[in-house]
Every structure is written in C-alpha cells, then in structure tokens.
Amino acid sequence: MRDLSVSFATRQGVVRAVDGLSLDVAAREVVGIVGESGSGKSVAMYSMLGLVRDANATISGSVVFEGREILGLPDKEMQPLRGGQIGMIFQDPMTALTPVFSVGWQIVEQIRQHTDMTKGQAKARAIELLAEVGIPDARRRVDSFPHEFSGGMRQRVVIAMALSCNPRLLIADEPTTALDVTTQAQILELMGRLRDTHGSSIVIITHDMGVIAEMADRVTVMYAGRPVESGPEVDVVRAPRHPYTWGLLGAVPRLGERSERLATIPGNVMSPLEVPEGCAFAPRCEYAMAQCAQRPALTGTGHQHACWLGEEQRVAIRSDGKGAP
C-alpha cells in the first residue's frame, strides 16, 4: 500500500481520515496498525477493499495486491477478492453475522460465491472449518443461529468464515476489543495458529499495544490518519521513538508493577477538522517545539518515525524516566 489517502467532504470542511499511509505486508507476516479510535486505521482498510461506500469520500494512492493494482477497481472485479483472497474479521461479533441465517448457511454462502463446490461439499467444508476454529460439536452447531453462540464463539464463526476460501490476506479489525480477556487470549492464539496452518498474512487493527505485542511482527502507529512510527514490533515496543507511541505504551496498565499513575496523553484525539498543518500530534505533545509547525516526514529505514526530536533529545528524555513505559 502506497500513500493511501482518504478524505470525506463534510459540511464543516474536508476531513482527511487517512493521510499518506504506506504499508507493506509480506507473505505469512502479521502487521499491526495501532492508534486511538478516530485515527483512521479502520477507514484505511475498508477503503482498500472498496468498502467505504460514501459518495463524499475521495480515495487516492495505490494498493497493490499480489502484483495487481486493486484500489478503485469496480465492484464486479473487487468481489472475487473480498472474501476470496482477502478475508475480514470485525470488531463486534455480536452484530457481524446476519441474525436470521444459520452460521453454516452463512459460511456456505461465502464458499459457494467463490468456488464451484456443491451445497453438500460446501457444508462439509463449513463443518470442517468450524471444528478447526474450535467450536465443539461442529456437526450439530453448523445449523445453529448466531444468537445461540457466545461472543467468543461468534468471533470464531466469523474467523471460520473469513478463512473459508483460504485467503492470502486476513484483515482483522479490532478482533478482540469486544471480548473478555480470557476469550481474547483464545482468539489471539487461534489466529496465530491459523496463520501457521493456512499461511495467510494478517493485518491486525487495534488500539491495544498489548495485542500488538502478542501478535504482530511489524507495527505501524497511526495518529490522526497519519503514520507516526513504523517498524518491527520488538523495536517499536522496546525502543519507541515517537512521543505518541510513548503515551500509548505508558497507558497500558502493567501487571508487574503498580505505579501510582498511568502515563497519559493529555487531551483527546482532536476533531479531524482541526488537524494542524504541521505535526498532527504537536498540540498534545509535551516536547513540541517550533519546528513541529512543519510536518515531519516518516524517516529511517526499518524502524521509521515521523518526529523532529533528534536522537540525543530522545535519549535524554527517555533516560530522564519521562515518556518511559
């Protein structure tokens, strides 16, 4: 993905929901996108698949999937990709399934959309998939309706469905946010296992650095639609460079130590209409300086960041104990 931008024309002005996002996903790789709600991480993924169906949206940039430009493809050509080569998992498993059809029916529908299987074959495959994602008694449960499953089980159904056509790429939008910690652990473990068995690449979208640390090989941190830091997970989590990443990491309550206060990022994610010309994070940044009125580019190789702070300043701040997670 190169320089993806999505903007919406609203009555109050143009909202740049995604602003120059680039992303590479290698085969069998797990890439995390992290940021607060409203940072544009979901919109980026939806627009990539042509799921942003708003007449006021303008999408630019380039998305190349397996050597082919897919951004802006007409619906007809996009449909075989969606659900076929690219599967999606959504945040809220309670509403992501059509309530009036059995889960088996919904999986069969997708399989038959993308393959020539007969109903019987597709149903057998659906049972296989449900068993694979850990639904007990899949043969019987295939005829159950979504409301008969718990949240965690429904998310497994959604995952089974996303995997049904052996997608090359799996996009998971906050797949565990609506779930309990124990269920989250189950789902993350399942996704890791399926990556190994199915060989799909995964893009996981979340606001929780903990999930990233568990799952991702590489991570991109987004703020106000822009990438602010990007690199291998280990580097970003252990040696974060952008003040926003410091804040995100500091905000995670640790089991290990009980500090009196959690590090916070002052203020809220700003209205997308008020994003400044320069560094988007500057208004909330403790270390903002004059230079921040200009927009910093994403620099570096491997571990990239978009911040004017110099290496020495960063080290000084961090060794002060400030901004340390």
Added chain:
Amino acid sequence: MFSFVLRRLASAVLVMFSISVMVFLIFFATPGVNPAARIAGRSASPQVLAQVSAEFGLNRPLPVRYGLMMWHLFFKQDLTSYVNIGVKVIPQITGAAPVTLSLVLGAAVIWLVVGVLGGLVAAANRGRWIDPLIMFGGIAAVSIPVFWLGQVVGLLTQTKFHSVFRWLPGSGYVSFTQSPGQWALHLLLPWLTLATLYAGVYARVLRAELVNAMNEDYVRTARAKGLSERRILMRHALRCSLISVVSLFGLDFGSLVGGAALLTEVVFGLPGIGMLTDTSLQNLDLPVIMACVMYGAFFIVAASAVVDVLYAVLDPRVRVVK
C-alpha cells in the same frame, strides 16, 4: 418450533375466550338494562321478551347465561336478529364474510407485491432520481382517502370514460363459485382502491427498514464476503426487513377482514362485514353487532397468531421463548 406454534395457538384461544366474555358482559350484563329487551330489540312484545328470557336463561347466574349465549351463537347457530325478525345472525355473517375476505385477500396480494417491489427498488436506487419518485408516490397513495378515490374511480370508469371501460361491470358482488371471471372483474376496482393506501405505506416502511439494514454490521460482513450488492439486498437485508412488514401486515389484514374495509365496501356496494356492521349499528341490532364484533376479534387474533408463527419462521431469535 412445534412447541412454539402450539403455545402460540393456545394463547390465541385464551385471548378469544377473554374477548367473548368481555363482549358478552358489555352487551348483556351492563347493569340497569333489561337484557331481554336488548336482545329482542326495540318495541318487542311481552311474549317475545318472555320467550327470550327463557331461551337465554336470563334469570339464571351469569356463567350459565354466558354459556347459553355462546351455545346459541356458535353451536345451535339460531341466534336471531330481532330487528329483521326471524333472520338468523350466523348466516348473515357467513354470507358477508366471503365478500370481505375476497376483497381483502385480493387487495393484500396487490399491495404486498407493489409495496415490496416499490420498497426494494427505492432502497436499491437510493441517491438516484427513482427513489424520491417512489417515495413521493407512496406518500400520495397514503394521503388519498379511500372513499374519494373509490368515488373518482367509479365515476371515471362508469360514466366519463365508460366507452373505454365497457368491459368493467358496475358495482356489486358476484361470488367466486358462481363465476370466477365475474368475481375478479367485479372486485378489480375495489382491490386496486383498497390496495393503494397500503401499498404506499408498505413501500415506505420497507424502504426505511432496508436502508437501516444496509447500514448494519452484518451487511458490511456480507460485502467483505464478496457478495454482490444485489444478493446482499435481496437476501440479507430483505430477510431482516420483512420482519417488521410481516407484523404490520398481520395487524392490517386482521382489522380489514374484521370490518375495517367498510369504506371500500360501501363505495363499491359490496355486502361485506363492514357493511353488515354498519347497518346493524344503525338499527341497534344487538345480536348482529355482537356477532360482528366477535367475528372481527376472531380474525384479528387469528391473524396475529399467524403473524407470530411467521415471525418465528423469519427470525430464529423469536423461537427461543421470550
């Protein structure tokens, strides 16, 4: 599923019983009136009054009176109208019911087809010119009063352009068993007139439901599955949206069959239940009124029971006990 149907039917029977008790109490146990006079009608002779008293056990306790009344009404079927002396009540109802049923059934088919199609086409073309056009048509259809539309249609076809509509018969009713062709021809205009209002309502309701449904998360999932927009609309969104249309339909159908089609019946001279109720009300013909009320209640209860079962077919969540 089976136990659900059974439970629903049992509760329908219970509701029917309660309604019959209430109707009975209102008509024949209001204090301060002589029930015999109510049944016998105005200016009945003392002999008739005494006969009625004996027949309905009016000097016996209430439960017995209720039982006798129901016995006469449903099983012996010899409850007689005391205004048109000697005319039995039940045959009047059974004579009028097919007329109303024919009218409402035919109209229902038309308004369901037109309404659902209209709603679907409007929702599928949201943002294009055809959507507001259909919606405007809908609101216009809802706003036209039935009696006016009926009169105008009658006027146009029977007088103004009679030469064009020569093949259309005048008002009146021909039973289906007599001549199916004439039956349909006679009912054509009433059907269309009655269906207009409801088609408008249904198209608007369904469109609103569909538009809502298309913004649901499960539709997003369906798109991510790679389904075509058409399939998403026709399968996923429509199935969920039909639920509210079905509940609306149950109420409308029940009340229309129960006598609410009165206006259409009067305008087109169809001797249906609405007309019967109207006449008996004007004559204060209590036995007939009571029978009409019971009959209407029966259809409303029956229709809502059928709707609930349909609901369960459409929406698996309902099958679990509420």
Added chain:
Amino acid sequence: MSDEVLLRATDVVKSFQVRGGKVGSKKTATAVNGVSVDILRGETLGIVGESGCGKSTLARCLVQLLPVTSGSVEFRGTTLTGLSRRQLRPFRHEMQLVFQDPYASLNPRRTVGDIVADPLRINRFGTSAQIDARVRELFVTVGLDPSYVQRYPHEFSGGQRQRIGIARSLGLNPSLVVADEPVSALDVSVQAQVLNLMADLQDELKLTYLFIAHDLGVVRHVSDRVGVMYLGQLVELADADVLYDEPLHPYTEALLSAVPQLNDGTEVERERIVLSGDVPDPAERPLGCPFHPRCAYATDECRSEDPALVEIRPRRFVACHHPLALTHNIGKDTA
C-alpha cells in the same frame, strides 16, 4: 485504608427465573451464589471475572438496586436488605454507581448540566442557584470546563462522557462509589486518563471504590484488594500485589496469563494458559467446584464437592481444593 468495614455482604444470593425450552418449564439461574465480602473504608476493592460471572449483578445487589434473594448487606452496621424504599433513601446518596457504557448511560436529550444536577434535585440539595454552583464545581473536579453544562452528551468524547458520569455520581458526596466496568468501552489512552482521575478523586474525597472489570491489568492497577469471581462465586480474594505474585486459584492464574504482555522486559514472563470453552450457563451450574470443567488440575474431589472460600492465610481467601502455590509449586519453593 482503615480496618473499618464500610459495607459487609454476607452470603448474598441472587437468582433469576428463566424460562426453559419446554412449555411451562422454568429454570433458576443463580447469578450470584453466596458471596460474602467486606469493603473497608477508603480502599478500592476490585472485582474481576469474565462476562456472565455475576459481578455486575453482585454490584447492583450490594447497593440495593436489585433485591437479594437471600443473604444480607450491611452498610456502616445497618442492615440494608429488607428495608423499604423509603427506609433506604438516606443510604442512597452514600452509594453511587458509575456505569460501563458512557454512550448509553447518559440521556441524549438532556444537557450534561441537567444530568449531573438530577441527583441533587431529587435529593433536594438546595436552591437552584446552589445546585448550579455545585454542578460547576463538580465539572471542575472531574476536569471538565464548567462552561460545557449547556451541551448535550453527543458533543463529548467517550472519556469526557465517563467524566460526566463520574461527576453525576459525586454530587451527593457518596462514601462508596461502585464503578461497573467504567473504562472497558474506552481506548487505552483515554482509559488511563479516567483511571488517574478516579485515583485523584479517591485521595481528595476519601472515597471507597468497588471497582468491577474484566481486565485484570486495570483492576490490579487501581485496587488494594482484588476478588476474583467465577460463575457467581468468589474463588479468590487477596491483596492485589499478593494475588498477582502468587495466584492460588487456577482460574486466577489463567486470567493473569491471558492479559496481553508487552514483553518489553518490565513484566514477569508467564506461561500462557488458554482456557478452553466458555463460562457455563448459570442455570446449569456443574456439580462440585464451578470451575472444574475448565480446570487443568481438577480431581474427583473437585467434581463432587464445591470448595468453600476459606482464609488460608491472613487476608488471603481462596475457594479451591488444591490451591496452586501450596501444592503444585512446592518443589519450586523448597529449591
């Protein structure tokens, strides 16, 4: 924190009638099954458990929003259970709730100033001028601009709404604030702000918190003591540090291991224990220990007998036949 008991629950049971699958059959779902717990003045007691474990129901029973099926709740030595609405009234302002969903728990058609003023008006706090002044004061307390009082909930972000919810709960100077998943609907960074605010308020206003959440990281961060609930029962209750360092109940161990780790060198490495299956239906609770179907260490004893919550060491309660650190880790301890 003192040793004064602010609220004492003794063997609280709350069950609901649910209809079964067959005609007329009814089942009893026991959401809270015999919970006894003391809340000490000035402490934060955290209650943690998966959804459906009865923690919210317990909270509502403790503050008398739901009548208990059996058992008793004492507040400052007065038994609340069995009191009439009128008799409960003086206690209502002492116990306030903060809810999970800041989007659903504020009436969208009323200004936030009115929302915060409501409890004051209902309890005849004073003249309308006094109430206005108090509302503005509360806004300042929770870190909101008092000029926002005329705005409506939809104009605020999730974190700000939760601040409004907190302001509403503080109006009548409660001594106990029950927070039911107050941050689970918020982003991590906003969650940290709200948690910090709650900590500040506790110091400033000498509040006692009952803090309910499913995220052990959050609970651990805010709580002095933590109770772990499973299927309507407390399975472990201990000081937060102790519970974290040495979980005794296998369920606590599993919960701890499920919290995503940053692996940045600040945390103890835990072996991930992924529990299989879901929490059982409270209408069909298993015989014996409620956790045994999902427990790796279950024995025949666990399958037949429900262990009681016992004070195994001072201030450490656990309901398990085979508490972990005491049995499985014996080798480690002596080595």
